[in-house]
Amino acid sequence: MSGRSGDENVAWLIQHRAKQYLNLIEIPGYDDITWLNEPNNITSGTGLTPGHKLFLKNITKKFGILKILIIFVVLFILILLQMKLVFKDLASAKRDAGFSYLGMINNGSKHEKAYKFGELVYTIYLAPGNMSGYEVCAGRTIECTKLCLNESGHNRMDAKNNFINRSRIGKTKMFFENHEFFTRWVIRDINAGITRAKKQGLKFSVRINNTSDISPELLWIKVDGVKQNILQLFPDIQFYDYTKVQGRLRLMNKYPNYDLTYSYNGQNMETCLQLLRAGIKVAMVFEKVPTEYNGFKVVDGDLYDMRYKDEPGSIIGLKLKKVRSKPDMLNTFVIREHELALEPA
Numbered sequence: 242m243s244g245r246s247g248d249e250n251v252a253w254l255i256q257h258r259a260k261q262y263l264n265l266i267e268i269p270g271y272d273d274i275t276w277l278n279e280p281n282n283i284t285s286g287t288g289l290t291p292g293h294k295l296f297l298k299n300i301t302k303k304f305g306i307l308k309i310l311i312i313f314v315v316l317f318i319l320i321l322l323q324m325k326l327v328f329k330d331l332a333s334a335k336r337d338a339g340f341s342y343l344g345m346i347n348n349g350s351k352h353e354k355a356y357k358f359g360e361l362v363y364t365i366y367l368a369p370g371n372m373s374g375y376e377v378c379a380g381r382t383i384e385c386t387k388l389c390l391n392e393s394g395h396n397r398m399d400a401k402n403n404f405i406n407r408s409r410i411g412k413t414k415m416f417f418e419n420h421e422f423f424t425r426w427v428i429r430d431i432n433a434g435i436t437r438a439k440k441q442g443l444k445f446s447v448r449i450n451n452t453s454d455i456s457p458e459l460l461w462i463k464v465d466g467v468k469q470n471i472l473q474l475f476p477d478i479q480f481y482d483y484t485k486v487q488g489r490l491r492l493m494n495k496y497p498n499y500d501l502t503y504s505y506n507g508q509n510m511e512t513c514l515q516l517l518r519a520g521i522k523v524a525m526v527f528e529k530v531p532t533e534y535n536g537f538k539v540v541d542g543d544l545y546d547m548r549y550k551d552e553p554g555s556i557i558g559l560k561l562k563k564v565r566s567k568p569d570m571l572n573t574f575v576i577r578e579h580e581l582a583l584e585p586a
């Protein structure tokens with residue numbers, strides 16, 4: 242037993258414990274471990290033992306209060322980033338995500354035409370390409386990216402505030418960063434759409450990719466421990482999309498409720514013609530939509546959007562829409578009027 246006071250005993254104990262667990266602090270003069278008189282259960286009015294207090298004092302002295310605060314803030318941010326949103330109901334989802342809606346029914350001039358056909362179409366608009374930092378268009382080209390429909394219609398006018406793009410970017414990030422939350426919100430919306438369509442005596446269909454090209458197989462949740470994608474969860478609902486990813490077409494064999502129209506991207510005319518010969522529908526953008534192109538019937542794709550209604554092996558002719566970027570006459574994504582005249586007889 243040394244001749245040190247009780248306080249010195251406490252100090253030694255703190256140093257000993259700190260070295261043992263953290264190996265962070267050193268208190269000069271307290272390296273002697275030949276004496277040991279460990280006091281136990283010494284606490285103050287704050288609930289902290291003198292040991293805790295000394296530990297805090299020494300650690301503060303060593304790192305400085307500012308550095309410690311920064312460490313706490315960084316740890317807090319990291320914890321927040323790890324927190325996943327959980328879908329409970331629509332009201333809390335809107336609050337948690339900061340969006341007033343995820344997808345919409347028959348919205349915009351393109352989809353409201355569905356009313357004429359006795360149909361409601363639920364659609365989602367994400368940020369195309371890698372606008373959000375996440376790539377959602379695996380088959381895109383420079384040509385289609387430049388003339389992407391994302392910045393047509395209302396979004397063309399929103400260049401100053403960019404609200405629409407910002408909202409689409411937020412939703413795309415949510416898809417990648419809070420996948421289950423996103424998918425459960427879509428499931429909720431589809432169920433609501435089915436109910437509304439039944440009440441109004443209308444048909445109901447879903448187009449996930451309006452300004453994106455992601456596989457619907459990526460929208461899945463676990464049901465009784467088994468992964469179920471959105472197509473499997475709603476086998477009686479008609480889903481349809483356009484795609485520039487040729488391999489995606491195989492999903493039509495796998496899921497009878499999924500219809501795909503392949504799209505010309507400015508560089509893939511040979512593939513388009515091969516697919517047309519195989520009975521696949523192919524969408525093409527024209528300066529002036531013809532009735533026939535390269536020997537294939539062209540249907541007016543702007544009359545309605547529900548592509549699953551179209552004849553197999555037909556071209557879906559879409560008229561070039563105005564977008565924010567200036568029209569580029571050399572962009573091969575658009576088939577120009579003079580090219581029609583050059584067609585082989």
Ligand code: SF4
Pocket residue numbers: 369370377378380381382385386388389390391451452453454485
């Ligand atoms: S693939 Fe479609 S959605 Fe994506 S950039 Fe091209 S035109 Fe836009």
